[in-house]
Structure formats: C-alpha cells, structure tokens
Amino acid sequence: MKKITLFLTVLLIISVKVSWSQAYDFDLLDLDGNSVKLSEQLKKGPVFLQFWAIWCIPCKEEMRHLNELYEKYKDSGFVYIGISIDDQKTVSKVKPFIESKGYKFTVVYDSDKNVFSNYGGQDPPFSVFLNKSGNVIKTYSGYIQGDDEKLEGDIKAALSAEKK
Amino acid sequence: MKIYREALVVFLILAGLQVYSQVNLNVKVSATNYLRYGVGVQNSLTGNTDNKYFEELADVRLFVNDFLFGVRYEYDDPIEYGKSIKGISRRFIEFKKDNFNVRAGNFFEIFGKGLTYNSFENRPLGYNTQTDGIKLNYEHTFGKNFKINGTLVGGGIDYTDIVDTSKTEHYSIRTGNFSVSPFKNITFGGSYLYTNGQIPVQNIFTNITAEVFEGNLGLNYKGIDLNVSYANKVTMSEANAFYPQPKSARGDGGYGSVSFSKGGFGIIVDYKNYRFNLVKPNERSANNPFKPLPFQIAPTCIKEYGTTLLSRFPHNPDFGDEVGGQVDIIYTANDNLTFNAYFSLTSRHYDYSDIDTTAKTSYERIERSNSWLPSMDDALAPYWETYFEAEYYATKNLKTKIGLSRKYSVLYNIIDPENSEKIKTFTVPVEMQYTFAKKYTIKILAEFQQANNNLRTAGEEDYFSQNTTISFSRSPDIIFAGNFEFTTDKEDPSGKKFWGFGELTYKFTSANTLTVSYGSERGGIKCSSGICRYVNPFNGFRLTVLNNF
Numbered sequence: 279m280k281k282i283t284l285f286l287t288v289l290l291i292i293s294v295k296v297s298w299s300q301a302y303d304f305d306l307l308d309l310d311g312n313s314v315k316l317s318e319q320l321k322k323g324p325v326f327l328q329f330w331a332i333w334c335i336p337c338k339e340e341m342r343h344l345n346e347l348y349e350k351y352k353d354s355g356f357v358y359i360g361i362s363i364d365d366q367k368t369v370s371k372v373k374p375f376i377e378s379k380g381y382k383f384t385v386v387y388d389s390d391k392n393v394f395s396n397y398g399g400q401d402p403p404f405s406v407f408l409n410k411s412g413n414v415i416k417t418y419s420g421y422i423q424g425d426d427e428k429l430e431g432d433i434k435a436a437l438s439a440e441k442k
Numbered sequence: 443m444k445i446y447r448e449a450l451v452v453f454l455i456l457a458g459l460q461v462y463s464q465v466n467l468n469v470k471v472s473a474t475n476y477l478r479y480g481v482g483v484q485n486s487l488t489g490n491t492d493n494k495y496f497e498e499l500a501d502v503r504l505f506v507n508d509f510l511f512g513v514r515y516e517y518d519d520p521i522e523y524g525k526s527i528k529g530i531s532r533r534f535i536e537f538k539k540d541n542f543n544v545r546a547g548n549f550f551e552i553f554g555k556g557l558t559y560n561s562f563e564n565r566p567l568g569y570n571t572q573t574d575g576i577k578l579n580y581e582h583t584f585g586k587n588f589k590i591n592g593t594l595v596g597g598g599i600d601y602t603d604i605v606d607t608s609k610t611e612h613y614s615i616r617t618g619n620f621s622v623s624p625f626k627n628i629t630f631g632g633s634y635l636y637t638n639g640q641i642p643v644q645n646i647f648t649n650i651t652a653e654v655f656e657g658n659l660g661l662n663y664k665g666i667d668l669n670v671s672y673a674n675k676v677t678m679s680e681a682n683a684f685y686p687q688p689k690s691a692r693g694d695g696g697y698g699s700v701s702f703s704k705g706g707f708g709i710i711v712d713y714k715n716y717r718f719n720l721v722k723p724n725e726r727s728a729n730n731p732f733k734p735l736p737f738q739i740a741p742t743c744i745k746e747y748g749t750t751l752l753s754r755f756p757h758n759p760d761f762g763d764e765v766g767g768q769v770d771i772i773y774t775a776n777d778n779l780t781f782n783a784y785f786s787l788t789s790r791h792y793d794y795s796d797i798d799t800t801a802k803t804s805y806e807r808i809e810r811s812n813s814w815l816p817s818m819d820d821a822l823a824p825y826w827e828t829y830f831e832a833e834y835y836a837t838k839n840l841k842t843k844i845g846l847s848r849k850y851s852v853l854y855n856i857i858d859p860e861n862s863e864k865i866k867t868f869t870v871p872v873e874m875q876y877t878f879a880k881k882y883t884i885k886i887l888a889e890f891q892q893a894n895n896n897l898r899t900a901g902e903e904d905y906f907s908q909n910t911t912i913s914f915s916r917s918p919d920i921i922f923a924g925n926f927e928f929t930t931d932k933e934d935p936s937g938k939k940f941w942g943f944g945e946l947t948y949k950f951t952s953a954n955t956l957t958v959s960y961g962s963e964r965g966g967i968k969c970s971s972g973i974c975r976y977v978n979p980f981n982g983f984r985l986t987v988l989n990n991f
Contacts (some may be wrong), residue, residue, distance in 0.1 A: 302505060303538070305581075311626060313583070313661055334747040366556040366741045370699040370768060373667055374708025378772045390552045391562075393562075396503060396510065396991050398474040414472075417953040417990045423883035424917030425874065428952075 286325050305391045306361070306386035309373045314359070314386050319410055323355025324436040329394045329404045330360055331373055332368045336421040337403040341381070343426035347433060348383045355410075360385040363402060369385050407432060411441050470505040475989040480522065485936040491978060495522035501532075510536040512547075523920030523977075524568025525602040526608075532572065543579040548897070551595060553619040553633040555697050557673035558656040559600065559740040571737040573597045573615070579663050593629075593794050601736040605727070611736065613639040621658075629660040635963070643729045650731045654738070663778010670698040675718055675738075679731040688838075691732040693718035695761065697741050704773035712743045712767050714788075715814055721855045722805040723794055726762070735759040741769045745784055745829065750909045750927070751889035751984040752847055752868050754966055757825040763790050766816040766825075778835040785828050793821040796854060813955040820862060823854040843873040866894045881917040898933055905931040921947040927964050936965060936979040953990035958983070 305315045319325050328344060330337035341360060348358040362372045362385060369389055376385050388394055397406050398417070405418040415436055418425075476499040481640030483490040514532035520526075534547025550572060553559045563570045575597015583589045595617045603609040636652040640647040656673035670818060678690040697717040702709050703811040718734040719726075725732075742759045743766055766788030773781045793815045798804035810817075818824050831845040833945045847870075853863040870892040877883045891907045898905075906929065913923035927941040943961020950956065965979035 302510070305541075311629065313589075313659075313795065333748060335748045348967065366554075366739070367744075368746065370667075370669065370701055370712055370741075371710050374701045374703040374710050374770075374772055377615060377665065377703035378706050378708035378774045380706065382776065392550070392551055395550075396512075398472050398501065398503065400474060400476060400988060414470075418987060419953040419955055419990055420919045420947075420949070422882040422915045422919075422921060422949075423877050423885075424915070425531060427880055442914050 289311050296375075300395045302393070303378070304388075306393065307386055308384055308386050309376060314384055314436065316359075316408075317412075319357050319359065319384075320408065320410055322357050323410055323440060324415070324433070325357040325359060325408045326407070326433070327356070327406045329358050329363055329388070329397070329399050329402050331364050331402050332371045333364075334402045340403050340405075340421040340425070341421065343427070345383060346432055347378075347383050347426065351425060351437065352383075352428055355440065356433055356437060358383040361388050362386070365389055365390050365391075407436065409436055449703040453499075466507075468505070468507050472503050472505075473991040474501040475987070475991075476501075477500070477985075478522070478879075479985040480980070480982060482984075484979055485938055485979045485981055487935060487937040490981075493908070493978070493982065497521055499755045501560075504722060508537055510534075512536075521568075523566070524570065524604070526609045541581045545577045546575075548574050549577050551577060551593070553593070553617070554631070554656060554658045555669070555741055557671050557695055557738065557740045558619070558635045558654045558696060559595070559615070559617050559631040559737055561737050562739070566932045567598055568607075571599050571601050573599050573737075575615075581717045587623070587626045590620070591620065591622075592620040594618045596855075598732040599737055609642050611639060611641050613637050613735070613737070614925075615710070624732045626677055627662045629662075630658065631633070632657045637735065639735070641729060642730055646683050646728070648685060648731045649684055650677055652677040652735060656736075665702050665704045667701045668699070670696070672696045672699060673738075675734075684729075685731070691719070691731065693720065693734075693762070695734075695736045695740060699741075706776075710768075710770045710815075712741060712770075714741060714764065714766055715739060715745045716764045717791065719789060720809070721762070724803060724805060726760075730762075735781045743788070743826070744786055745770070746826075749871050749887060749889055750911075751891040751907060752845070752871055753868055754891070754907075755849060755851065755865055755893070758790060758967070760790075760819070764788060765791055765814065765892075780833045781830040782833075783829070785826075787818070787824065787826040788963075789816040789818070789824040790854075791821040791822070793819070793933055796856075803857075820852045820864070821856075821859070822852055823852050825851040827848075839877040841875040845869075845871045847871075861897065864896045868892045883913075883915045885913045886914070893931070902932050909932065918952065921945075923947075925963075930962075934964070938962070938964075938979070941979075955986075955988045955990075957986040960984075 303316050305313055328340065330341060344358055344393050348356065360383060360396065364372055403421045407415045409415050416432060444744050478566045479493045484493040500812045502513050512534045513530060516527045516531040517528050518528065532548040532929045534545055534549060536545040550561045550563065551559065561571045561573045564574055573595065575595065576611055577593065577595045579593045581589065587905055595615065595947060599613045599615060601611045616632065617635035619633040623629040633656045638654050639650045640654065641650065647756060652675060654673055656671060658671040661668040666812060674694045676690065676692050679685055679688060681688045697714050699710065699712045704919045709988040713986040719732050738761060740761055744757050747753045769928065770784035771783045792810055793808045794805040795808055796803050797806045827847065827849040829847045831843065831847060833843045835841050851865050855862045867887060871889045873887045875883060877884040894902055894904050909927040911925045913921060915921040923945045925943055929939055941962040941964045943959055943963055945957060947955060947957045947961035960983045962981035963979060965977050967976050
C-alpha cells in the first residue's frame with residue numbers, strides 16, 4: 279500500500295504541468311470608460327505595455343515614437359497600450375493630452391499603480407513587451423532618445439515570430 | 443480485501459489521470475532589485491556634516507495560475523529619508539478570477555479622487571501609507587453597458603511622520619467603495635470609511651475615531667468629461683492630558699474637474715474646496731486630532747514640473763483649509779508644434795483677527811461671503827502661478843522648447859503681518875535636443891530664475907539662479923550628464939553659491955541600469971502628490987542600481 283501511495287504521489291507530482299508562461303492579466307478602464315482586458319488584447323497579437331504619467335517628460339518622448347510605430351505596425355497585429363499611472367492629482371489631464379495629440383492607440387488608467395507594481399515597475403517610463411502567448415519578451419526601464427530604432431527591431435521580431 | 447485494494451488502486455490511478463488533465467500550473471516569477479548608496483557631506487550655514495546611506499530593496503513576485511504571491515525585503519544602513527526598516531516590509535497573496543479579486547497582506551488603494559482613502563508610497567519623500575489587511579473587489583456587467591463595481595477594505599495603517607521618524611500614527615480602518623454605471627456615459631458612486639486612530643504627541647496618544655462619507659459623479663460625453671466628488675468627515679477625540687474634554691469636529695471637502703478636447707485642443711478646469719479642518723491659526727498643527735487623515739490625499743490642483751528651478755518654491759497644500767483651482771490648456775497646432783498655457787490660484791478660506799485686547803490672543807474669523815472662491819489677498823496666504831510653454835520639432839531630430847513661469851506665494855504671519863514672507867519668481871526654461879546618426883543625442887536644458895523674497899536683508903531681496911544640464915546619450919545604453927547651478931542668493935541654507943555634479947547611467951540590458959554621480963546638489967523643498975518635505979543639500983558620491991528580472 280505504501281508503494282502504491284508513493285507511486286500515486288509521484289504520479290500526482292509529475293502530472294502537474296508547469297509552464298512559465300503567464301502575463302499578469304488586468305482589466306482596466308480606457309479614456310471612455312470601456313473595460314480593456316489584457317487577455318482579450320493578446321488575441322490580436324504582441325502587446326506593448328507602456329507605463330507612463332503626464333508629468334514624465336521621457337514618457338511623452340517615447341510615446342511620440344511609439345505612436346509612429348503603432349501606426350506603422352497595427353495592421354500587422356501590433357497592439358500598443360499606454361497605461362497611465364497618474365494619480366488623483368494629474369489624472370484629469372490624461373484624456374485631453376492624448377486627444378489633443380491625436381493619438382489613436384488604447385490608453386487605460388492604473389491610478390492605484392497596482393498593475394504597474396505587479397509588473398515590477400519602479401519609475402516611469404517602464405514598458406513590458408508580451409508576445410501573443412502572454413510571455414514577456416522584454417522589459418524596458420527608462421527611455422533614451424534613439425531607442426525607437428531598437429524598439430522597431432523588437433516589434434518586427436515579435437511579429438515575425440507570431441507568423442511562424 | 444484484495445479486491446478492495448485493487449479497486450482503490452484503479453480509483454487512485456483514475457484520480458491521478460483526472461488530476462493530470464486538470465492541474466496545469468502556469469508559473470511565473472519576476473523580481474526587482476533596487477540598491478542605493480551615497481556617501482558625502484551635507485552642507486549648511488553652520489558647517490558640514492557627514493551624510494551616508496545604504497538602501498536595498500528586493501521585490502519578488504510569484505504568479506501561479508490565478509494566485510499572486512509577493513514579498514519585499516528591505517535593508518538600510520542607514521536610510522536616507524523616512525523610517526528605517528530591516529526585514530520583510532511587504533508581503534501579500536492575491537487571488538484573481540474573472541471579475542473577482544481578493545488580496546491579503548500589504549496593498550495600496552485609492553477610492554475615487556482620494557478624498558476618503560488614498561493609500562500610497564512616495565519613497566523619495568519618505569511617505570508611506572501602505573495598508574496591511576484584506577481587500578476584496580468585485581465588478582459585474584449586466585448586458586452591454588450596465589456596470590457595478592465594489593471594493594471592501596479592512597486593515598491597519600502605520601503612518602510615520604516624515605520629519606520626525608520616531609512619531610508613528612496608528613490607524614485601524616474599515617472602508618468600502620462602490621460605483622454604478624447604468625449607461626456608458628454616466629458613473630456615480632460613493633465610499634465610506636471608519637477608522638480608530640492613535641496620534642502621538644510626545645509620550646501621550648490622542649485616540650480618535652473618524653467617519654468619512656463620500657459621493658461622486660462622472661459624466662463622459664463625446665469630448666467632455668465631468669467629475670465631481672464631495673466628502674464629509676466627522677472626528678471624535680477622547681480626553682487626555684492635552685485635550686481634557688472629549689470633542690468632536692466636522693469637516694468637508696469637494697473637488698470637481700471638467701475637461702474638453704477636440705481636434706488638437708484640450709482644456710482642463712479643476713476646482714478644489716477643502717475644509718476638512720477649518721480652524722483658527724493657533725490651532726493649525728500636525729498633532730491636531732481633527733486634521734485630515736494621512737491617507738486622505740485629494741487632488742492638489744497644482745502643476746508638477748519636471749525641471750529643477752520650475753519645481754522650486756512649490757506650494758505646500760493644506761487639505762484642512764484650502765480653496766482654489768487650475769486651468770490647463772493644450773493646443774497641438776500640428777505634429778511638430780505644441781503649446782501649453784496654465785494658471786492656478788489657491789488660498790485659505792478666511793482671514794482671522796485678534797479680538798483680545800490684552801497680551802493674549804483670541805482669534806475670530808472674518809466672514810467672507812465668497813469663501814468658495816480663492817483670494818489674492820495676502821492675509822489668505824495665496825499662491826498663484828502662470829506658465830506658458832511652446833514645443834517645436836524643427837526636424838525629426840531637432841527639438842526646441844521654451845517656457846515662461848511666474849509664481850507668487852505668501853506665508854502669512856498673522857501675529858506680525860509685516861513679516862509675512864512673500865516670494866515672487868520669474869523663470870524661463872529653454873531646452874534643445876539634437877539627435878544624430880540615429881542613436882546619439884545632445885540635450886541642453888537651461889533655466890533662468892529671478893526671485894524676490896521680501897524677508898531677506900535689505901538690498902538682497904532680489905537674487906538670481908541659473909541651472910544648466912548638458913547631457914549626451916547613446917541609445918540604448920549610455921547617458922552622461924553634467925549639472926551646474928549658480929545663485930546670487932546670499933542666504934541659501936547650504937551657504938554655497940555654486941553646485942555642480944556629473945552623472946553617468948549605463949544600461950546593461952533594457953531593464954538593468956547602473957547610475958553613478960559625483961558632485962554637489964542644492965537642497966530645497968520638494969513636493970509630490972500633495973506631500974512636501976525639505977530635501978537636504980548633498981555633496982558626494984551616489985550609486986543606484988536597478989534590476990528587473
């Protein structure tokens with residue numbers, strides 16, 4: 279009986295399939311109050327999450343370039359989500375800023391910074407690039423002018439990997 | 443007996459197979475490490491004192507299917523700002539499934555605009571109102587647009603005073619929040635908070651209980667967004683050596699914002715009216731039991747800047763007694779040209795007069811019919827600022843920016859109004875950024891500031907400061923920056939007139955960064971999210987390492 283118990287215990291342990299493949303799913307509201315769920319966005323293609331704030335100057339520099347890349351690759355399945363971590367102090371400025379710039383990518387609010395914190399963010403700009411399966415391809419901390427070229431390479435690589 | 447044993451074996455194998463088909467563990471581990479070290483001296487008018495700090499923060503998060511486990515280990519020897527913690531400073535377990543979320547342990551949360559409950563951490567300022575307890579959240583959508591959302595929180599908050607880290611206030615809170623969105627464009631809701639608190643004054647605690655009720659409404663139609671919140675707070679204090687009689691006090695606060703955007707144009711108008719502790723001048727104190735709770739941090743309606751001199755001379759908000767607002771306008775003329783115009787005005791609600799004719803003071807409020815509006819009268823300690831900025835991309839690689847800022851603030855001295863401190867500043871920031879060969883960038887940011895402080899020695903009221911940062915970067919891994927600041931101010935707390943430091947940032951990978959700096963930095967008051975504190979001048983070496991795994 280002991281052997282059987284041991285055998286079944288081993289069977290139970292090896293039967294637990296472990297896969298290192300889970301992005302932290304979230305459900306946040308966009309600028310118009312619509313719910314945006316990460317798992318739904320991942321069905322479209324690789325997702326680039328950029329955590330930013332209205333007072334963060336390099337975030338807005340990066341956003342300008344990311345918007346260009348989004349316009350270029352959105353038809354290929356590239357998804358760009360700007361996650362505003364503005365708190366009660368500056369959150370009212372987010373929508374007018376995005377709309378006055380004419381940006382068309384999705385922007386959501388993470389005012390309590392829980393999603394930011396769960397992805398390991400310390401200071402913005404902080405970005406996470408996920409493939410369609412939800413795996414984290416790359417994490418980006420900070421932004422240096424000219425990084426957009428490297429980002430474009432990462433987007434192309436992610437899109438071509440999805441096609442294979 | 444044997445048949446039972448065989449049957450058991452078959453059952454267990456089947457059960458094992460069942461388990462095999464059902465238990466799929468999706469496991470993910472992520473970690474962040476943040477190390478800060480500094481050694482140098484702190485300059486002051488009376489001399490230099492040694493200044494050294496070492497801080498290590500390690501966060502580990504383990505994701506297992508619908509569960510998230512998190513731990514933060516903290517060590518300092520000593521800490522630069524705030525309360526020293528050596529050991530586990532954060533731990534939690536979270537379960538998230540569909541529309542239900544529960545978290546036990548440490549967390550941060552904000553209800554609405556923060557008038558009731560806004561628990562957050564601002565480490566550079568040493569401010570932390572982390573909650574330790576349990577949080578439940580549930581949301582549900584009926585049909586296409588009808589949504590409900592509710593959150594319940596129970597736990598404790600230990601808030602340590604930023605200036606005196608030996609003083610810790612303890613709060614036990616029970617709070618809840620709900621919102622209903624019957625249509626896509628309308629959301630209304632409310633929140634309630636009950637707390638028992640202990641506020642230390644020397645070796646005596648003042649025990650309080652407080653209740654806060656809040657209601658809010660949000661409208662969203664085409665380019666227009668409207669948000670209003672109103673909160674009412676009732677506080678009761680028990681008798682002790684400082685307050686011989688139990689006492690109760692009521693306070694309230696309101697916040698509203700309306701924004702409109704269309705085409706390249708956006709405008710935001712914010713209004714605040716905080717009367718959570720409208721008391722006589724001699725009763726304003728960090729120990730006042732009826733003060734706003736440390737986790738009641740509402741919108742400040744004050745602009746936050748990203749450059750040094752524009753951030754200097756900030757306004758220190760008082761959520762107990764403050765009325766005002768701001769207007770922020772953004773106009774994007776085309777892809778390359780953007781304008782920003784800004785104005786804000788804040789003041790206290792009332793002036794007070796001393797009605798006691800003896801040496802004692804007894805203040806009486808001077809009524810003002812339009813106390814719902816801010817005033818520029820010096821007796822109401824006004825703060826106002828205007829700012830204009832133009833940003834222009836001459837080419838894709840050449841960016842220029844220029845701003846103009848005017849600020850005026852009064853620290854009113856009711857005992858001797860002639861000795862009220864009035865500070866006026868005029869600041870011009872100029873920025874140029876040029877990128878060449880796709881990955882090299884040179885950036886120059888220069889700020890020029892003319893300041894006037896009426897309390898300075900006669901003839902020295904006007905002084906000038908200039909701050910210049912020149913940086914060179916190579917994407918994606920190196921930034922080198924030099925910062926130089928000069929002032930003609932003869933009464934700077936550091937006793938210096940020139941500061942300069944160099945900083946090198948190297949990115950090993952896209953998410954692993956090392957920064958070293960050496961030189962002298964000018965101190966001053968720094969504010970963020972309504973929390974202000976004096977940051978000491980520093981002269982020495984700093985090292986910061988940030989790793990994301």
